[in-house]
Amino acid sequence: MQNRKNNIKLSALVVAHNEELKLDSCLIKLKLADEIVIILDKTNDNSKNIAKKYTKNIYEGSWDLEGERRNFGLNKCKGDWILEVDADESISKKLFTEIRSKINDADPGYFLIPFDNFIGKKRIRYGWGASWGVSSAPRLSFKGCKVWNDKQRIHPSLILKGKKGTLDSRINHYVDDDINDMLERLKTYTDKKALDILVSNKKIPPLFIIIRKCLTRFFKCYISRKGYKEGKWGFLIALMASLFILISYLKASLEKKKITHASNSRLTPSL
Numbered sequence: 466m467q468n469r470k471n472n473i474k475l476s477a478l479v480v481a482h483n484e485e486l487k488l489d490s491c492l493i494k495l496k497l498a499d500e501i502v503i504i505l506d507k508t509n510d511n512s513k514n515i516a517k518k519y520t521k522n523i524y525e526g527s528w529d530l531e532g533e534r535r536n537f538g539l540n541k542c543k544g545d546w547i548l549e550v551d552a553d554e555s556i557s558k559k560l561f562t563e564i565r566s567k568i569n570d571a572d573p574g575y576f577l578i579p580f581d582n583f584i585g586k587k588r589i590r591y592g593w594g595a596s597w598g599v600s601s602a603p604r605l606s607f608k609g610c611k612v613w614n615d616k617q618r619i620h621p622s623l624i625l626k627g628k629k630g631t632l633d634s635r636i637n638h639y640v641d642d643d644i645n646d647m648l649e650r651l652k653t654y655t656d657k658k659a660l661d662i663l664v665s666n667k668k669i670p671p672l673f674i675i676i677r678k679c680l681t682r683f684f685k686c687y688i689s690r691k692g693y694k695e696g697k698w699g700f701l702i703a704l705m706a707s708l709f710i711l712i713s714y715l716k717a718s719l720e721k722k723k724i725t726h727a728s729n730s731r732l733t734p735s736l
Contacts, residue, residue, distance in 0.1 A: 472545075473569055474499040474500070474543070474546070475499050475500075475544050475546050475547075475548060476498060476499065476501075476543060476544030476546070477495040477502070477547075477550055478503075478539065478541075478542055478547055478549045478550065479491060479495070479501070479502070479551070480503075480504040480535055481503065481504070481506070481508065481551075481552040482505070483508055483509065483510045484553070485512050485515060487552045487553050487639070488515045488516065488552050490555065491550060491552045491553070491555065492518075492520075493519070494555050494557070495519070495550065495556060497558065497561040498544075498561075499544055500520070500522060500542070500543060500544060501519050501520040501522060502520070502522040502524075502538060503516045503520060503522065503523045504526070504534055504537060504538040504541070505523065505524070505526075506526060506534050507527050513525070522541065524538075529618065530617065530618055530621070531618060531619065531620075531621050532613035532615035532616070532617060533615045535613045535621075536613050536615060539608070539613075544608065545568070545607065545608060546564075546568045546606065546608070547605070547606055547608060547611075548604060549604045549606075550636070551638070553640070554637060554638045554639070555636070555637040555639070557634065557635075559634045560578070560635070562634075563632055563633065563634045564605060564632065567630065568605075571628070571630065572627065573607040573610055573627040574606070574607055574610055574625075574627025574628035574630060575603040575606040575607065575610055575611055575625050575626075575627060575629060575630070576603065576605040576606075576630040576632050577601045577603050577629070577630070577631045578601060578602060578605060578632045578635070578636055579600065579601045579632070579633070580598075580600055580601060580602070580635060580636050580638045581635045581638065582640050583637065583639045584641045584642070584643070584646075585643055587698065590695075591691040591694045591695050591699060592686045592691065592693075592699040592703060593686070593692075593702065594685065594690050595686050595706040596654070596658075596682075596706060596709050596710070597686070597702060597709060598638075598640055603623065603625060603629075604636065607627060609626070610627040611624070611625055612624040617661050618657040618660055618661050619654055619657035619658050619661060647701065650705075651709065651712070655708075655709060655712040655713045658709070658717075659713050659717040659720065660717075662717035663717050663720060663721060669714060669718050670714070675710065675714045675715075676711070679707040679708070679710050679711045682703075682706045682709075682710055683703045683704065683706065684703075685706075686703035686707075687699060687700065687703035
């Protein structure tokens with residue numbers, strides 16, 4: 466009978482939408498996995514042709530909810546352990562070596578992997594969090610030990626099972642190219658969050674509570690997470706994290722009023 470260590474398989478999962486400019490540099494670093502699985506969501510660029518160079522495990526679809534497409538990808542992976550990677554991320558040989566050494570005798574569960582986040586070529590380690598980037602995440606999981614919430618469009622929550630572990634080697638995450646990219650991301654994030662708020666039918670809090678939440682997020686990123694160490698970039702990250710809350714709720718509130726007004730107008734008899 467073969468040693469259990471020789472039978473442990475590792476899948477690398479990439480979920481992407483129109484990432485032809487970044488996908489190749491991401492996938493070339495994943496060749497050390499036993500299989501690569503790629504989920505293409507609403508893709509109409511050259512991503513599929515790029516993906517074909519690395520794997521036959523390519524699945525195309527259209528998902529509105531992030532958790533649904535990620536769960537679909539997790540279910541398509543055949544490995545014992547699954548490493549989730551985004552197209553704007555890079556996995557080093559050092560991280561692969563550490564992953565192999567850990568999963569060889571690990572109990573079913575998951576591992577937190579730390580990040581090195583970049584804006585352009587500037588590495589920024591401090592200040593991330595509060596819905597605007599992460600400093601670590603459970604990207605390595607035993608099959609069946611990780612499930613994404615399939616009701617949220619942005620930043621879905623997780624259900625994690627089994628033993629928690631941590632890795633030392635980092636994922637390089639190229640978050641934004643510049644400030645304009647940050648602003649574009651803020652628009653996309655707040656559009657999705659506002660829709661999540663509306664669909665949930667939860668009561669939107671008063672403006673003063675929303676502002677208090679914004680300030681809490683700013684200080685969490687800038688002070689608690691030591692964003693001040695990154696100078697102006699740390700301030701910008703904290704600002705974006707706070708604006709994410711403010712703009713999302715304002716968009717949801719104003720859209721809700723517009724929907725209510727339109728509904729009332731249809732019910733009001735014309736004179």
